[in-house]
Amino acid sequence: MKLGLQLGYWGAQPPTHHAEIVAAAEASGFDSIFTAEAWGSDAYTPLAWLGSSTERVRLGTSVLQLSARTPTACAMAALTLDHLSGGRHIVGLGVSGPQVxxxxxxxxxxxxxxRTREYIDIMRQVWAREAPVSSAGPHYPLPFDGPGASGLGKTLKPITHPLRSDIPVMLGAEGPKNVALAAEIADGWLPLFYTPRMADTYNEWLDEGFARPGARRSREDFEVCATAQIVVTDDREGTYAAIKPFLALYMGGMGSEDTNFHAEVYRRMGYSDVVDEVTALFRNNRKDEAAQIIPDAVVDDSAIVGDLDHVREQIKVWEACGVTMMLVSPGSVAEVEQLAELIR
Known part of the structure; x- marks a missing residue:
């Protein structure tokens, strides 16, 4: 089991402690650091800024939103950061939702x-640099020849030769078809709300992708990097209460009322009634109530909260289910060191 530091995206203001946490993570043996984006801070700028002070950890995005950049722009950013970091970059991608x-x-x-399949194909053409990049579309035609086109578009190779011709790509996928796609065309899967209780189901989805003709990876060399709330504490009730507002936001406030992919994750877990109630309260600006009605069992399904013995035991459970890396969000240097010691 490896550890990744999930820094996420910024809130209303930039965080002030990320530099010291990144330094502690590298010193403690973490494998990677990851940044994210929603509709505020972007993922690449803080990753490059913080990554410049590191030497060993891999630098990943969990996740970049496909629609934020054209595939060639994303490939350019990736090859640039890969050069600057000496070949330590991981491109984590997600489609987001229609609202965003x-x-x-x-x-x-x-x-x-x-769109995901076409996007990744174009990026890999850029990094391979074997021929001018082209795509028949229909989502990202290169050169563009649609309405309003000048007719002067030209296929091009990147001026800068990539350091690596094949930069790892992981997908932030939640539904069965998208998870299978990750297993078919990507190097890893970045589940946000993973629960060991559904490991057999997840593995069926992954196996479907691995079995497709031309699949890029097999289970042996495919990474499953699951976001995990890990809290060592004797106050489980208080910790659950602190996590519930986060779950209420994703369950009831991300996406539109009838199209929320995060909510669908919890429906597949068997919590449809909870999702409906949380969504109704959240959409009526009763956010505190929405958090309070979430049962502890819902939190416990995708988080590890408890004393040292419980946490150690649950980490083994996640590993046995096929998780190769846990993306954690410690709030202090002491928590970074504690988590590293647990894995060791």
Whole structure:
């Protein structure tokens, strides 16, 4: 089992402690650090800034939103950071949802799986640098020849030769088709709300992808990097209460009321009634109540909270289910060191 430091995206203001936590994570033997984006801070800028003070840890995004960048722009950013870090970059991608894609980026959300496949193919053409990059589309045609085109578009190779011709790509996937796609075309899976209780189901989805003709990886060399709330404490009740507002936001406030992929994750876990109630309260600006009605069992399904013995035992459970890395979000240097010691 490896540890990754999940720094996430910024809130209303930039965090002030990330530099010291990153330094502690590298010193403590963490494998990677990851940044994210929503509709505020971007993922690449803090990753490059913080990564410049590191020497060993891999630098990943969990996740970049596909619609934020064209595939060639994303490939350019990736090859640049890969050079600057000496070949330590991981590209973590996700499609987001229609509320963000169409409301924030002004792009079409339709056909997310097909767009993902085409997007990654273009990026890998850039990094391979074997021929001018081209795509028949329909989502990212290169050169562009649609309405309004000048007709002067030209296929190009990147000016800068990539350090690596094949930078690892992981997908932040939640539904069965998207998870299978990750197993087929990517190097890893970045589940946000993972529960060992559904490991057999997840493995069925992954196996479908591994079995497809031309699958890129097998289970033996595929990474499953699961976001995990790990808290060592004797106050389980208080910790559950602190986590519930986060779950209420994702369950009831991310996406539109009837199209929320995070909520669907919890429906598949068997919590449809909880999702409905949380969503109704959250959408009526009763956010505190929405958090309070979430049962402790819902938190416990995808978090590890308890004393040292309980946490150690649960980490073994996650590993036995196929998780190769746990992405954790410690709030202090002491917590970083404690988690590293637990893994050791």
């Amino acid at each position: 894609v169409e409301g924030w980026y002004g792009q079409k959300f339709a056909k997310p799986l097909a």
